[in-house]
Amino acid sequence: MIPVAEPDLNGNELAYVKDCVKSGWISSAGGYIKKFEDKFAEYCQVKYATSTSNGTTALHLALSALGIKEGDEVIMPNLTFIATANTVRYCGATPVFIDIDEKTWNIDPSKIEEKITDKTKAIIPVHLYGNPCDMDAIIRIAKKHNLLIIEDCAEATGAEYKDKKVGSFGDIACFSFYGNKIITTGEGGMCVTNSKELIDKMNLFKNHGMNPKKRYWHDVIGFNYRMTNIQAAIGLAQLERIEEFIKIRRQNASFYNSLLRNIKGIQIPIEKEGTKNVYWMYCIVLEENANFSNRDELMNELEKQGIDSRPFFYTMSKMPPYMSNETIPVSEKVSSKGINLPSSTRLTQEEIAKIAKAIKIIQQ
Ligand SMILES: *Cc1c(COP(=O)(O)O)cnc(C)c1O
Numbered sequence: 001m002i003p004v005a006e007p008d009l010n011g012n013e014l015a016y017v018k019d020c021v022k023s024g025w026i027s028s029a030g031g032y033i034k035k036f037e038d039k040f041a042e043y044c045q046v047k048y049a050t051s052t053s054n055g056t057t058a059l060h061l062a063l064s065a066l067g068i069k070e071g072d073e074v075i076m077p078n079l080t081f082i083a084t085a086n087t088v089r090y091c092g093a094t095p096v097f098i099d100i101d102e103k104t105w106n107i108d109p110s111k112i113e114e115k116i117t118d119k120t121k122a123i124i125p126v127h128l129y130g131n132p133c134d135m136d137a138i139i140r141i142a143k144k145h146n147l148l149i150i151e152d153c154a155e156a157t158g159a160e161y162k163d164k165k166v167g168s169f170g171d172i173a174c175f176s177f178y179g180n181k182i183i184t185t186g187e188g189g190m191c192v193t194n195s196k197e198l199i200d201k202m203n204l205f206k207n208h209g210m211n212p213k214k215r216y217w218h219d220v221i222g223f224n225y226r227m228t229n230i231q232a233a234i235g236l237a238q239l240e241r242i243e244e245f246i247k248i249r250r251q252n253a254s255f256y257n258s259l260l261r262n263i264k265g266i267q268i269p270i271e272k273e274g275t276k277n278v279y280w281m282y283c284i285v286l287e288e289n290a291n292f293s294n295r296d297e298l299m300n301e302l303e304k305q306g307i308d309s310r311p312f313f314y315t316m317s318k319m320p321p322y323m324s325n326e327t328i329p330v331s332e333k334v335s336s337k338g339i340n341l342p343s344s345t346r347l348t349q350e351e352i353a354k355i356a357k358a359i360k361i362i363q364q
Contacts, residue, residue, distance in 0.1 A: 001308045002351050004281070005180035006344040009234070011241050016233035030229030036236045040175075040190055043158075043239060044167040048199035049192045051227035051235075052206060055154045055176025058189030059087035059124075061225050062150050062172040065191075065201040068093050068121055075115060075147075076124040077107035078315045078331035084126055084152050085316050096120070097317050097324075100331045103270050105129065105283075105338070108330070109137035113145075122148040127156035127166050129340070130182070130249075130280035131269065135161045135169045150174065154189075157182040158246045160276035167192050172202075177231070182245060182280055183238035185231035246278050248345045253279040255349060256341070259356035263363060265290025281340040283312070284359070288333060292362035295337050305358045312338030 020026050033051055041049035052058040068074060070092030076084050078097035085095040096115050101108045106128050123142055125133040142149050151167055153159075154176035159166045167173035172195075175181075177188035191202050204212070209222025227235075238245075253269065260268050267285040271277040286293045299309050315331045317324045341355055 001306050002342045002347070002355065003344060004308050004310050004340055004342050006346050007179055007184045008241075008245070008345050009237075012237035013234045016237050017230055020230045020233050025229045028226035028228050030232070032229050032232035032236055033227060036232040036239065037190070039236065039239050041192055043242070044165045044173070044192050046168050046173075046192045047194045048196070049190050050199060050202050050206065051232060052189040052191060052225045053227055054187045055174060055178060055181075055189040056083040056087060057206075057223070057225040058174040058176070058191050059083060059150070059152065060090050061202050061206055061223070062174050062191050063087055063091050063093075063122075064205055064223075065198050066122065066148050066150065066171060071119060072121040073117060073119040074122045074124060075112055075120060076152075076316075077126050077128070078317050078328045079105060079313055079335055080126040080128065080152065080316065081154065081313055082316070082319070083154075084124055085322055088124075089321070093121070094119075095316065095322065097315070097322070097328060097331075099328045100334060101134075102330050102334070104131055104134075104272065105285075105334055106131060106133045107138070109134050109141060112138070112141050116141075116145050116147075120145065120147060122150055124150045124152050125170075126152040126154075127159055129269070129283055130156045130159055130278040131271070132156065132159045132161040132166050132275045132277070134272075139169065154178075154181065155280040156278055158242055159278045162274050168194075171195065172198060177235055177238075182249075182278055183235065183242055185227070185235040185238070188227050188231045188235060245345050249279045249343070250277075252343070252345075252347055252352060253277070253282050255352050256282050256356065259353065260284065260359065263360060265292055265362050266359070279343060281310075282343045283338055283340050285312075285334055286337040286339075286362070288337065290362070293337065295339060298359070298362060299339060301361055302355070302358055305354070307355050307358055308342060310340040312336075312340070
């Protein structure tokens with residue numbers, strides 16, 4: 001099977017992990033943690049970064065540090081991974097789902113304001129599948145209504161909007177280093193910010209709320225959301241190669257584009273002017289009224305030919321925890337017609353050509 005995703009651990013990962021094991025620093029103290037955080041902050045063009053045990057805990061930590069609480073409403077796209085919504089619920093707040101743009105598949109800024117109430121506290125733009133959101137429009141709305149911005153960059157490490165890295169726009173931005181993400185630490189995450197106050201709060205909260213000057217004294221109820229030195233060692237080695245990873249992903253996407261562009265009945269990803277898409281997942285969306293619009297049938301055909309794929313995320317508003325009667329039309333359509341194709345950095349040109357050829361079945 002050609003996999004959808006596959007980590008590339010052929011840099012200094014093993015050497016750094018060996019170093020952790022040999023030195024005994026395998027828990028959440030040790031030199032790799034600060035090194036990884038500092039390098040990551042520098043890479044994202046922000047002042048501060050704090051590592052976490054995964055991307056979900058990064059989001060919960062950020063929302064907690066920003067004081068999101070029961071009774072608050074938090075705006076987010078209806079098409080995202082479930083963790084974006086769940087972490088808002090962990091705070092006792094209510095996620096409010098916004099429709100997406102038909103072309104970028106990201107939150108549609110023109111549909112945000114109609115959902116703002118006096119309970120709205122924050123917006124979580126999600127840079128879906130590696131494609132940056134329209135940050136100018138989102139920032140304009142947030143300023144006008146005095147809302148916080150938490151960027152969900154879990155799928156978009158290294159992506160850019162107007163020459164600035166994603167993660168540098170929000171009050172806090174959150175990243176994931178799960179095994180299939182742009183860089184991985186196995187499980188892992190990061191929160192970045194330019195605010196000294198917020199980084200101090202996040203460092204406090206992620207370490208049981210323990211007063212940094214008074215051991216075993218706890219002023220607040222915190223969490224244990226720390227990353228281990230072993231994870232950070234892998235992360236540092238991955239970060240050393242991120243430019244190479246992104247270059248390969250972009251080359252693969254442009255090769256896919258050249259082969260799929262002229263196939264009738266499918267939509268391919270776009271990269272808006274002034275943005276840099278990192279193509280965490282290379283995606284296609286079957287057009288509704290095309291001759292061949294049965295997504296699952298196409299995925300079965302790909303599987304028969306040894307090609308793995310994934311359906312797009314289900315929309316939040318149609319799953320049991322967040323079920324609503326409201327129709328959020330674009331997100332529902334795209335969600336039911338979208339496919340993630342093999343997107344790993346280890347994909348070869350021959351494999352991409354084979355996948356494109358298999359997709360041509362829809363023209364018959
Ligand atoms: C992966 C992901 C997360 C959660 O990250 P984990 O490290 O798996 O906890 C959150 N949001 C989005 C959009 C993701 O893709």
